Amino acid sequence: MVLKMTQNWKRYILWFAQEHVDFRQAEFNSLVKLFNIEYHQVSADSLNPFWIVDLPNDSSALQIASRSIGLRAIFELWSHGNDYNSFHKQLRSYVQENNNAIKCYFKEDCSFKITVETYNKHFSQKEKIQKIETMDYLPLEGSVDLKTPQVEWWYIEFWGLDPTQVPEEPEDILFGRWLCNGQRHLVKEMSLKKRKFIGNTSMDAQLSLIMANQALVKPGDLVFDPFVGTGSLLVSAAKFGGYVLGADIDFMMLHARARPSRITQKVREKDESIRANLKQYNCHDRYMDVVVADFSNPLWTDTLKFDSIITDPPYGIRESTEKVETKTNVKQTTKNSDVPHYPSTSHYALQHLYKDLLVFAAKHLTLGGRLVCWLPFHKDDYSDKMIPRHSNLHLVANSEQPLSGHTARRLLTYEKHSEPPGTDDDLEVIVDKSLTLDFRERYFDNALESRTERRLRKAEQREIGRLEALKRGKIAVDGREKKCNLNKARFSSTNADE
Numbered sequence: 338m339v340l341k342m343t344q345n346w347k348r349y350i351l352w353f354a355q356e357h358v359d360f361r362q363a364e365f366n367s368l369v370k371l372f373n374i375e376y377h378q379v380s381a382d383s384l385n386p387f388w389i390v391d392l393p394n395d396s397s398a399l400q401i402a403s404r405s406i407g408l409r410a411i412f413e414l415w416s417h418g419n420d421y422n423s424f425h426k427q428l429r430s431y432v433q434e435n436n437n438a439i440k441c442y443f444k445e446d447c448s449f450k451i452t453v454e455t456y457n458k459h460f461s462q463k464e465k466i467q468k469i470e471t472m473d474y475l476p477l478e479g480s481v482d483l484k485t486p487q488v489e490w491w492y493i494e495f496w497g498l499d500p501t502q503v504p505e506e507p508e509d510i511l512f513g514r515w516l517c518n519g520q521r522h523l524v525k526e527m528s529l530k531k532r533k534f535i536g537n538t539s540m541d542a543q544l545s546l547i548m549a550n551q552a553l554v555k556p557g558d559l560v561f562d563p564f565v566g567t568g569s570l571l572v573s574a575a576k577f578g579g580y581v582l583g584a585d586i587d588f589m590m591l592h593a594r595a596r597p598s599r600i601t602q603k604v605r606e607k608d609e610s611i612r613a614n615l616k617q618y619n620c621h622d623r624y625m626d627v628v629v630a631d632f633s634n635p636l637w638t639d640t641l642k643f644d645s646i647i648t649d650p651p652y653g654i655r656e657s658t659e660k661v662e663t664k665t666n667v668k669q670t671t672k673n674s675d676v677p678h679y680p681s682t683s684h685y686a687l688q689h690l691y692k693d694l695l696v697f698a699a700k701h702l703t704l705g706g707r708l709v710c711w712l713p714f715h716k717d718d719y720s721d722k723m724i725p726r727h728s729n730l731h732l733v734a735n736s737e738q739p740l741s742g743h744t745a746r747r748l749l750t751y752e753k754h755s756e757p758p759g760t761d762d763d764l765e766v767i768v769d770k771s772l773t774l775d776f777r778e779r780y781f782d783n784a785l786e787s788r789t790e791r792r793l794r795k796a797e798q799r800e801i802g803r804l805e806a807l808k809r810g811k812i813a814v815d816g817r818e819k820k821c822n823l824n825k826a827r828f829s830s831t832n833a834d835e
């Protein structure tokens with residue numbers, strides 16, 4: 338079905354990177370909300386890297402591109418067909434019908450370039466030129482400029498998503514005028530590889546930027562990360578104009594005094610800090626502060642409001658999930674001595690942590706403000722019931738990132754729609770009992786065998802094979818030794834030939 342376009346609107350091709358595909362729709366929805374843009378999604382398959390979308394005008398397209406991390410580029414759509422005939426028919430009629438509006442692109446003094454992009458099928462340069470030549474009816478007058486053209490068109494063929502089942506003909510053929518690129522350059526510019534201060538659990542630049550988009554961070558917002566670590570999430574929020582504040586229980590990490598995580602670095606540099614990270618990306622004027630604090634014992638005044646809370650809570654794999662305890666809360670232990678001992682910290686179980694996080698967000702977010710956080714889980718355990726809920730927060734997005742083996746995590750985006758009554762926090766929040774399954778235990782119980790275990794198992798298997806071969810009267814030869822001898826023999830025979 339071809340969707341009829343609203344009067345005076347324009348049709349665009351949105352070209353997305355085929356990475357973090359599950360976050361694509363959520364990020365797009367957030368950006369149209371952030372800029373208050375109306376749109377119609379003409380093509381419905383969100384897995385397809387080429388979307389066709391109707392927007393009111395070019396400036397709406399430019400606004401989306403000014404923030405999108407998933408987006409490669411936006412083109413003004415001139416033609417779209419599911420076969421070559423319909424594609425060329427539409428392109429011809431587009432050129433005729435819009436002659437007045439587009440004639441400037443075909444003038445003698447307007448240099449141009451046509452790029453051919455094919456998805457899921459490779460074509461040689463010669464074949465690509467042949468594809469361009471099929472559009473010889475375009476009234477091109479200007480000269481070709483491959484480096485700095487005044488107008489750039491893209492001819493795109495989409496050959497499906499499955500590289501093992503490439504169709505006979507392309508599924509979509511598109512042609513459009515290039516309008517702008519998305520913000521994927523930030524992924525490289527802000528890469529952890531070159532970041533001043535990082536740790537073992539620093540969030541990569543791409544996901545941090547997506548999180549800031551999910552949180553609808555805009556210039557002037559106040560953004561908080563209660564499990565701030567090395568501040569990666571603050572960096573992306575500040576890059577988009579937010580004033581950033583963080584807290585973490587770990588003094589050493591927060592102040593960049595923990596052991597360096599780069600293999601090539603022996604000691605931390607003196608000036609490593611979260612503030613220095615912001616300075617590296619020229620957004621240190623948006624640094625508020627970071628404080629050492631245990632999230633289970635909140636220190637913030639009730640009246641403090643954040644526009645967004647962006648966080649990656651501890652999973653207990655590479656960092657501990659601990660909370661500070663008071664003497665009255667913990668049981669006395671007597672370890673190897675008669676002196677009573679009161680543990681100063683205890684395990685901060687995931688179900689308590691998420692409960693605290695949702696209650697905190699409901700209390701401290703402004704109305705319409707967003708909480709964006711990760712939830713780790715074991716794939717066998719996942720069900721929608723597992724997602725923590727709060728009666729004043731509405732879940733607006735839930736995207737999965739597979740991790741290693743059986744584990745994955747979900748980026749949850751909540752929006753605050755009403756103020757909590759403030760009578761009993763516990764009544765407002767539901768954390769399903771499936772979250773009581775400790776992620777750390779599930780992770781290690783189901784971890785694939787370690788390299789040493791595998792080496793030992795293989796060595797045992799080889800030894801069993803050798804003994805069995807001996808029993809059968811065969812002299813088992815070590816494969817490696819056999820190969821070595823063979824090479825030696827070859828080498829000496831070539832030398833002898835010489």
Ligand SMILES: C[S@@+](CC[C@H](N)C(=O)[O-])C[C@H]1O[C@@H](n2cnc3c(N)ncnc32)[C@H](O)[C@@H]1O
Pocket residue numbers: 536538539540563564565566567568569570584585586587590630631632633648649650651652656657658659660661685
């Ligand atoms: C997954 S890491 C966050 C990493 C961070 N996003 C970054 O980019 O570096 C979780 C952090 O939570 C901190 N943490 C653990 N328990 C805490 C608690 N009870 N209160 C506050 N922070 C805690 C850990 O010290 C760790 O730095």
